[in-house]
Amino acid sequence: MEEKNPVVPTTKSTKAVEAVPAKTGTAPPESKEAREFRAALPKSEDLAKAVLAALEKDLRERLATDPGLAGVTKAELAEWLAADVAEAFAETSKHGWAAK
Amino acid sequence: MTSMLFFVGRRVIRRTVLGRVRFSTITFQQVHLLQVRHPDLPAEFRPAWQDLMAETRLQVSTGLTDLLMSLFAPTPPPTPAPALPPGRKRVNDKQLLPSDLKDMLRNNGDWVTHRTDHVGVGTCQTSLRTETDVVRKKNPAAPFGVYAAVGVEGLADYGPYGVVFPRYKDRTWQVKDAPAVLCAVESLDVDEAEGWYTEEDLAEARRL
Numbered sequence: 031m032e033e034k035n036p037v038v039p040t041t042k043s044t045k046a047v048e049a050v051p052a053k054t055g056t057a058p059p060e061s062k063e064a065r066e067f068r069a070a071l072p073k074s075e076d077l078a079k080a081v082l083a084a085l086e087k088d089l090r091e092r093l094a095t096d097p098g099l100a101g102v103t104k105a106e107l108a109e110w111l112a113a114d115v116a117e118a119f120a121e122t123s124k125h126g127w128a129a130k
Numbered sequence: 131m132t133s134m135l136f137f138v139g140r141r142v143i144r145r146t147v148l149g150r151v152r153f154s155t156i157t158f159q160q161v162h163l164l165q166v167r168h169p170d171l172p173a174e175f176r177p178a179w180q181d182l183m184a185e186t187r188l189q190v191s192t193g194l195t196d197l198l199m200s201l202f203a204p205t206p207p208p209t210p211a212p213a214l215p216p217g218r219k220r221v222n223d224k225q226l227l228p229s230d231l232k233d234m235l236r237n238n239g240d241w242v243t244h245r246t247d248h249v250g251v252g253t254c255q256t257s258l259r260t261e262t263d264v265v266r267k268k269n270p271a272a273p274f275g276v277y278a279a280v281g282v283e284g285l286a287d288y289g290p291y292g293v294v295f296p297r298y299k300d301r302t303w304q305v306k307d308a309p310a311v312l313c314a315v316e317s318l319d320v321d322e323a324e325g326w327y328t329e330e331d332l333a334e335a336r337r338l
Contacts, residue, residue, distance in 0.1 A: 061174060068178035072160040077182070078189035081154045083236070085190075086197050088146050093201060098138030104202045110143045111194050117144075118151035119187035123180045126171035127156045 155186070157309040159283055166307070224254035226294065226325040231335035234282045234294065234324075241324065242303050242311050243284030244276065244293045252291025254326045259317040264288040265310075273306070276318055280309040283332065292332060294324045 060068065089107075093099050155161060171179060220227065226234070234241055246264060250256040258276055260266055265277040265288065279285045280303075284292045295318065297303055303311040327335075 060178075064174045064178060067164065067168070067175045068181075070160060070164055071178060071182050072158055074182055074185035074189055077155065077158055077161075077186045078193060080158055081151055081186065081190050082193045082197055084154045084238070085147065085150050086200060087236070088150050089143075089197070089201055092142055092146055096139065096142050098135050098142050100135070102139050104198055107143065107201070108194065108198055110140060111147060111198070112191060114144050114147035115151065115187065115190050115194065118148045119183050119190070121148065122152050122155050123183035123187075126176065126179055127161070127165045 151190070155183075157280065159279075159281075159286060162279075162309055163285065163287065221253060222255070224320065224323060224325045226327040226331070228331045228335040228338055230325070231282060231327055231332055232338045235335060238281045238283075240297055241282050241294050242278040242280055242297045243282055244278040244295070245284035245286060245288035246291050246293065247289030249291070252289065252293060252326055254293065254320045254323055257317045257319045258293060258323070273312060273314075275312045275314040277306070278303065278311050278313070280305075280311055285310070286329065290329045291326055292329070293326045295322060296324060 093102070156165065168175065244251075244258060244263075246252045246258075246262065248262045251258050251262050260274070260276055263277055265272055278293075278295065280297065282292070282294055295301065295303075295313075297311075300322065301313050301315070301318070303313050306312045
């Protein structure tokens with residue numbers, strides 16, 4: 031079992047966030063409805079906390095029960111999770127809440 | 131790992147992460163309420179949604195380091211029993227205090243919660259009946275039964291009290307426009323509820 035604590039790379043995510051145009055930039059001003067919608071969305075901290083807590087529970091269960099994950103190292107899992115989280119949010123961002 | 135098992139494991143993780151991120155996001159309370167209001171996300175709202183997803187993705191990515199440490203710790207981190215605030219007593223034996231709620235939030239999907247503004251129902255003094263269901267008051271034509279939402283939090287718009295029931299025990303809770311669920315009965319007895327809480331105690335539980 032891998033002993034070191036790999037740090038999950040977040041470089042890609044940072045770039046993705048930076049790539050979002052600044053709200054005060056050249057983008058057209060949001061309508062009143064769009065501003066209200068933005069204000070009604072949850073805080074990203076709260077949403078991230080909920081996602082991480084649920085994800086930890088799921089992963090703990092999978093690691094304990096799924097034979098395909100016996101012997102997986104922390105480094106392997108770190109690499110997978112980084113890629114999968116990026117993909118998951120890209121999908122959810124793209125599709126909104128519509129069923130795919 | 132052998133290569134075949136490696137690919138099986140890889141696929142399990144990908145499926146778990148994609149499913150969980152999506153489910154947790156679209157069933158998050160505020161998101162769900164917006165979804166009910168705007169079933170098709172209008173194009174003009176997409177930038178705000180995409181900003182939220184980008185910010186959340188960054189925070190989840192950052193949180194993965196701690197998550198991995200926790201998953202690979204020799205034993206799960208000890209969870210000290212939170213002490214009750216001094217002098218805090220339960221109004222009745224069905225009242226859930228923040229320490230109880232904190233534990234229940236860890237297994238959030240095992241519960242459904244009916245939010246109400248009815249004091250008697252909301253404090254488990256009287257049984258939960260369809261007549262007092264806020265969903266029914268707002269929409270008398272809603273299909274018969276008692277409404278709740280998956281998770282301990284419920285849909286906060288419906289009132290300051292939350293009555294929590296086990297999701298998988300004696301009753302069948304059908305999903306109606308997730309995370310809303312419906313139990314097709316006239317009433318649910320106080321005894322069937324795990325307990326009740328106030329929104330202040332729920333907020334405190336989230337901070338613990």
